[in-house]
Amino acid sequence: MIVRMIGTETIHVFLVVVVLVDGKSMHMGKLERETVEDHIVGMKMERDGDVNKNYHHEVFLGREVTKIGDTRAALTKIFKNVDANSDSLIDEAEMTDWVLTKTREHFLEARSNNKLAIEKLDVNKDNEISWNEFLSNLIAENAQEREEVLKRLNNNEEVHVPPEFEEKVQQVHESWIRVQDIGKKSLTYEQFFDFRHPETSSDTLQFLVEDILHDMDMDDSNDLTVQEYVAMPPGVDVDSMKDEWTVERRKEFRNVIDLNKDGLVVVDELKAYLDPLSHTMAGQEARQLIGFGDSNEDGRLTLEEILENSEFYTGSKLYNYAQSVHEEF
Template sequence: MILRVILNHNMRISYAALMVCFITIAAAGSIQRNLEMDRDKVEKEVDEELRPDVGLDYEPDKDGIQLDVPDGVAALESNKENHPEQDAHLDVPENIVPLDNIRDSEAGDDKLHFDEDVVHLDEKIESPDEINMHHTLEVMFDESLDREVAPPDHIAAVKMERDGDQNSNYHKEVFLGKEMEKFKNGDYEGYQQKEKLKDIFTAVDLNTDGFLDEAELTDWVLTKTREHFYEARMNNEKTFRLIDLDGDEKVTWNEFISQFLSEKGMNKRDVYTQLDSGESVKVPEDLENKIQELREKWIQVQEVGKKFLTVSEFFDFQHPETSKDSLKLLVEDILHDMDTDNSNDITVQEYVAMAPNADVDIVQDIWVASRREEFRKIIDINKDGKVGVEELEAYLDPLSRTMAGQEARQLIGFGDTNEDGKLTLREILENSEFYTGSKLYNYAQSIHEEF
């Protein structure tokens, strides 16, 4: 009897415990469902609130996510696999999009027709058969891309311009590097300029002795030159992709000249189509010499037997100063322009653009004096009064350690007030106009605080 009571009592306890478990589980399930409902409600509200800001038209049961894109570009269907019958289409601007219906042509040589003459070029168009849409979009939306495809007239970190004139920014380019544009544009206040110069001084002063000597500045000049080269290579690849619309890593003359003329206001599609069909292309008369010049430079770097440039060859076309072989082409161009008597060398009179028998020593003009000094002290290595091809090439070679050392000595000369052959931070700040192009007018007031 006692045993039965104990058993009944234990059974009632177990039953009660079991009921408690069931109630707990049910309550937990209800809480979870409520949380999920609340989460869905919150997500929906957040989605509805953000959608106008991010420009999403969200219809997941119909067409997937469609992105609002800039005018002139139709959005690609994101659920292409669900709509195989629909082809992705890009309605891109005429000056960028490859032609839709270009055909391979054997009609004849391409032509550029000037107002007076017809210039026959030896290359037929090699039209892309397929469009690399990802490549085209990537080029279109690259905001850092410089749209000019012709080789630049100004060559950073080289002492001469393409026309033989002195590069007036050379000293600042190899001292300030990328910071030069910010100094030039006035982006820095006086105290910021001082801080930037202090940063540069610290970077150049490798042995941390508080002085910049010739060896340290020579290394710095070469470092800044290589930075300019790297930037030029990056820009070259972007420009190459702009022209290489089919992404085949080749650029033909017709692709290049069509893009070039589109930058001058002509319709790229029309130019490309006319060249493809063998028709003449009329161009403004003032572009005749420029196109002939570009064509000559193109042929110089184009490999014999081929009708296109690779990305490295296009780099030589854009920046001949970056390799030994193409540097010779730049030297030849400058020598051709300056050598008025066709003697295959340059005299000091030719270098300062004066008459052959003119006495340049009596001219007081500052520009002439600067050119005269440059010619006699730096370029004319053997001091025979003439500059030949080898001397001009050595002078223009931006990675020549000899010329970098010469520039280091000039940089020291700008600010070496105590003539000890070295620069201190104080000397640079006191003579900042020679290094940055602007004078730190408030420097004298704060000089005692700095030192």
């Protein structure tokens, strides 16, 4: 695909295999690209509509999700932090507060990462990121090639885009235009953050809802049936399907997203589900997290219950924990 940027319009001409500059492929060391990933840490759903399988771990562990070491020690420390009234029990209110705290923690980390990305992308140091600056970083293989690509884009010259980036370029350009001010060709630092993290802004969260509806709503009814949510045709008996993916999606649809249990997920329900700072959804997640380990079904968690069911909270199963659990107290 060849692109030439004219204002905010993209002209697509034809496909090529690699990025070319003056007819030559340039490979001089990989460039660390800044793009827009499907996965958003601390969000229940990916941008492409898939369920975030790591969500429970992310909102329970916070920033420790990628570096947890001694599982028992980490869970014991977390338990003490969640147990705000120090009664050796975690109730729904305490877990809800913890989920919201960990979600905000992910947001702070995202802002820190956004600052680093901006420093790398803002080539002319004008405190804004132009589409050309972002695109050149996305499609170039190395720093020298990026400089050439950016120069061509700024001069409205044709630039070849690798086929593997064609769909991504189209997707991110649509998202870019949504947060861009009319008549502007660049994003401010705050707009660039909204572009990368639509879940943090009410307006851009709405765009995320629209994107997911566009991909899933097969009959254009502006709502979702359980069949659409599990990518099945109308009328298919999804309850008879036993594969893990379908079962997981079906449960998520009925038990979490469809708040009024009428068999349809409407825009407001989907937006509430996707809103990471929704107190209602945080409470629902708190009940799920408690349910994973609530062996005696009293609606609360003890440290022993968390350690016994550690795989639901960290992905790792603990063995022989009982011998030392009480030593922590």
